Amino acid sequence: MSARFILAHDVGTTGNKASLFDEQGNVLASAFQGYATAYPHPGWVEQNPEDWWQAVCLSTRSLLESSGIHPREVACVAFSGQMMGCVAVDRLARPLRSAIIWADTRAAEEERWMIARAGMQETYRITGHRASASYSAAKILWLRRRQPELFAQVHKFLHAKDFIAARLTGRFTTDHSDASGMNLFDLQARDWSPVLLEAFQLDPRLLPDLHNSTDVIGEVQPQAAEETGLLPGTPVVIGGGDGSCAATGAGVVREGSAYLYIGSSSWIGIATRQPIFDPQLRTFTWAHLVPGLYSPTGTMQAAGGSYQWLRDTICASEKQAAEAHGLSPYELMNELAEQSPPGANCLLFFPYLLGERSPRWNPDARGAYFGLAMSHTRADLVRAALEGISLNLRVILEAFREQGAEIPAMRVIGGGAKGRIWRQILADIFGIPIQRPTLLAEATSLGAALAGGIGAGVYPGWEMIERLTPVVEQQLPDASLRPLYDRLYRLFNQAYEAFVPLYHAMAHEEE
Numbered sequence: 001m002s003a004r005f006i007l008a009h010d011v012g013t014t015g016n017k018a019s020l021f022d023e024q025g026n027v028l029a030s031a032f033q034g035y036a037t038a039y040p041h042p043g044w045v046e047q048n049p050e051d052w053w054q055a056v057c058l059s060t061r062s063l064l065e066s067s068g069i070h071p072r073e074v075a076c077v078a079f080s081g082q083m084m085g086c087v088a089v090d091r092l093a094r095p096l097r098s099a100i101i102w103a104d105t106r107a108a109e110e111e112r113w114m115i116a117r118a119g120m121q122e123t124y125r126i127t128g129h130r131a132s133a134s135y136s137a138a139k140i141l142w143l144r145r146r147q148p149e150l151f152a153q154v155h156k157f158l159h160a161k162d163f164i165a166a167r168l169t170g171r172f173t174t175d176h177s178d179a180s181g182m183n184l185f186d187l188q189a190r191d192w193s194p195v196l197l198e199a200f201q202l203d204p205r206l207l208p209d210l211h212n213s214t215d216v217i218g219e220v221q222p223q224a225a226e227e228t229g230l231l232p233g234t235p236v237v238i239g240g241g242d243g244s245c246a247a248t249g250a251g252v253v254r255e256g257s258a259y260l261y262i263g264s265s266s267w268i269g270i271a272t273r274q275p276i277f278d279p280q281l282r283t284f285t286w287a288h289l290v291p292g293l294y295s296p297t298g299t300m301q302a303a304g305g306s307y308q309w310l311r312d313t314i315c316a317s318e319k320q321a322a323e324a325h326g327l328s329p330y331e332l333m334n335e336l337a338e339q340s341p342p343g344a345n346c347l348l349f350f351p352y353l354l355g356e357r358s359p360r361w362n363p364d365a366r367g368a369y370f371g372l373a374m375s376h377t378r379a380d381l382v383r384a385a386l387e388g389i390s391l392n393l394r395v396i397l398e399a400f401r402e403q404g405a406e407i408p409a410m411r412v413i414g415g416g417a418k419g420r421i422w423r424q425i426l427a428d429i430f431g432i433p434i435q436r437p438t439l440l441a442e443a444t445s446l447g448a449a450l451a452g453g454i455g456a457g458v459y460p461g462w463e464m465i466e467r468l469t470p471v472v473e474q475q476l477p478d479a480s481l482r483p484l485y486d487r488l489y490r491l492f493n494q495a496y497e498a499f500v501p502l503y504h505a506m507a508h509e510e511e
Contacts (some may be wrong), residue, residue, distance in 0.1 A: 007263025078452025081161025244304030245447030262416025282359030349388030
């Protein structure tokens with residue numbers, strides 16, 4: 001019985017999803033095991049790494065049992081995982097405290113210290129990211145300052161997937177994509193930055209060994225095999241961070257290809273041969289799973305989240321009607337939006353319900369409708385929301401274009417990809433074709449499985465993903481609408497700039 005199945009784990013924020021893929025890249029079965037998140041203080045967000053491990057063990061056993069796949073048929077285990085965290089472990093890969101995950105922002109003082117020591121521009125030039133409390137380095141420095149006795153016991157600082165890999169193999173490793181979310185990784189040298197390590201007074205021995213995402217970093221050890229149900233000796237491929245795995249799983253594995261993910265939050269990611277270092281620090285760059293490629297990215301806070309807010313407030317009647325007829329309320333909202341003309345009768349929506357990240361980087365920004373008149377209808381409100389989110393995403397796209405990126409078309413995945421009218425609005429506002437690919441599994445799991453399959457010799461190469469994610473529908477831009485949307489885009493940006501001082505004044509009132 002040959003080993004021909006890939007076991008991919010996506011160690012996410014809400015739980016772990018285990019998926020089995022066959023030799024053709026088809027997903028055979030999946031199992032999910034959730035875990036809790038703790039918020040012990042304002043701005044603190046933690047999880048117990050042992051919960052991750054138990055979720056991996058339980059989901060693995062459940063998946064093998066439900067699928068009928070014998071453990072000896074598993075060619076390798078591979079990973080995707082939440083990025084930008086901080087897991088402090090001892091020499092036996094035991095966690096010394098709860099993990100400080102990506103959403104945690106407690107290390108504001110450390111962020112300021114990092115900027116004072118290394119400079120914002122220099123940190124960005126080396127890592128492709130702003131110095132920020134969101135990344136691993138600031139969290140490590142927080143532990144050093146606030147919990148020095150615990151810090152003295154640390155053998156390695158890991159990310160979520162790297163912790164699981166260490167428990168399986170006894171090896172302390174990470175891949176380039178996950179390393180690029182630490183504020184310590186030199187993107188172009190593909191190594192830990194001696195400049196930043198010296199500036200932050202960090203010992204490089206505290207960091208894991210670096211690998212390509214397809215590297216087999218070890219084998220499942222006997223104790224781990226007993227807990228997971230896997231065979232001892234099963235190869236373990238390190239995989240990548242969830243953002244880079246999503247880019248790969250969306251089929252973005254060639255220079256110039258791009259994708260847009262629309263969930264509660266949203267981001268645009270592209271594939272390039274060099275990092276994009278924006279002089280205004282508007283966007284950021286991950287290391288791609290594919291060697292030699294990078295994944296410049298810009299992300300907004302509330303894309304689908306804004307549409308969900310609209311569903312629960314202004315479109316409560318559509319929500320009730322949808323529940324009564326077994327439909328998605330978004331289908332009815334999309335039908336309503338189609339009753340409003342392009343431009344929503346000159347109504348603009350600003351989707352800053354949770355502040356904003358790239359490229360605005362303004363936590364004080366707030367949502368608004370601008371231009372409301374007595375003549376506006378609910379259809380206008382819904383269409384303006386879709387257009388406002390899309391105009392805000394164009395701000396990210398234009399930041400890439402200004403740096404010379406050529407993006408001939410864009411794939412769209414996530415819940416927001418289902419609405420045809422939204423895809424058409426995106427095509428008209430972006431001025432490029434919007435493509436909906438077939439995804440046989442979640443993009444992150446698919447990216448992890450591809451890395452594992454290549455590493456284990458089951459899959460031929462990265463180009464295989466293009467066969468697995470064919471474009472099944474495409475919306476072309478309506479050239480006649482370009483002048484209208486160009487005018488609205490300029491007005492959208494002018495209005496945002498006018499609101500900025502008011503955002504800050506309102507934030508002061510909220511304190």
